[in-house]
Amino acid sequence: MSGGDGEERRFPWGPAAASGVGSMPGTDVREAVKTVTGSLEGPPHLPYVPELPARGPGADMLGRTAGMLAEMYVHQEPSGWRISDRPGRDTRRARTWLGEDLDTVEELTQGYEGPLKVSAVGPWTLAAALERRNGEAMLGDPGAVRDLAGSLTEGLGAHLADVRRRVPGATLVLQLDEPSLTPVLQGSVRTASGYRTYDAVDRAVVEGTLRGLVEAHAGPVVVHSCAPGVPVALLRRAGVAGISLDAGLLTERDDEMIGEAVEGGVALFAGVVPGAGDDEGALSDPAGSVGGVRSLWRRLGLAAGLLTESVVVTPACGLAGASPAYARRALAHCAQAARSLADNPE
Template structure:
């Protein structure tokens, strides 16, 4: 059976908005609901702030230029503490809303290379510029994720199948040497694939070590899906429009079932209202055309295939976010 889920972010800018969005996700996504992210609440609730909330071994604060390591373990600023407080609040609400829930569940966290390309060192410039700093951040993230999964097991006791989606939109830029330096006049050196795979693997291994499924999501062009898969990802979440030829080959290999237990989630539902919304049949037909190009029968793909909205659902209206999730579910049912 083809199924559906969401990428993670939703519209909303306060605690009431979070509860409403979480209720929407739990109601609209029976196959695989997820913990909602609301970037509209501020930088502390954005993708990077959310991930840094899990990192307790390093000192972190917020500067005008963005998130920064303080260089002193445990010496975190008020904004980092607020990020952790927001996450704790969200988990409290989630625990309340999932009383009696029985099924699969998904959470999201920014990956080590997206953090390294975003967070600064104590004296400026990105963590990406320092081999030791990026290793420390990746390992601290892995430990934070390990603890996060254990807590989720306790809070959502009915989630027999738990998925952790590692968001890596920055990975392609890191590997291609496209991340700008602090001056803006240069680019950081390219990170070689073995190191990129190793650091990502630490986080994915931490997920798997707690009995959860590690997935990786990226809506950035040129994301090396073969490297991601080799690092230990058991699921790949992509916007179909940005996947290159090599990526399509990787997705086809998964859907053919060469290695059991892997899944592919394709972003095909518009994340914002296009004015003339597609029907569920039209969304399903687009997926069918893609499978036909790959030479795959939908019945072969089966439950290894998911339908999701594309990136950017946080920029939608609450009404469209609900419609987009409903379209994803209905298209998945049509494919089945």
């Protein structure tokens, strides 16, 4: 697959691409997969394996990823997900949900050739959320975090191999969801008591752990966070292929980091469409939705051709809180907005 300049493309998706973040509304996985593949059908877009957290524990992003862990198990407590000694009902339920999802993806993507995005919670958000047996987050124990990262790396390898077997024509893009990454770096993740916080983790340790996961995956890795203050420079140094964020939270103070990342070959997954709502106006003007991205490009002085090459248009965050009708319109709107960038990149 080649870009307009005749060089090999940097990304498996095409120019002027659109995608989603991951979660979808409702409990019907067939409907969700049909929505994703229908709204993002054909090149240049990036369809994805949807998540349906409304089904309950184990289908949420934390439980789903915990079910992927290798030789590490979880169960649910009133306070959240906690590490277990052996696989129990909650681990089995998470794995069952995931298996049903992949069965449906396999059935509805027969003959598909192209990029396919697969999501999992990243190691630092997982460490901030999963509890040790004493009820404190794994984040408070560096050794536990290292074990967790190793388990996640091994588990993700097996999961991605399963997806490749089921959809052999797909080029897999791994998305790591890291909404807690900034709090981890800032030392603002609260302990179980709520009266204090865990120490900030050294940036070099955070970067090294993420780099280990990036290097273990034989394909592009995108990190997503819809929280403010995404550490763009750190993620670039960790070797990610793309950074997915809420573009509405960017300020001119972020310009330099964004510019360096894009010029360094990192894709910007720009969240420009609200993840939920009934405001028809938010979905009435595709070109207007990416006006802020165009303004960013002008401020950075980047080439117009790089805009369609480097930007993937997405909702600002997951669509789990939306209605199914809104989710369909939002993804179609992202595809139209991405096309508007290609038609009028200036």
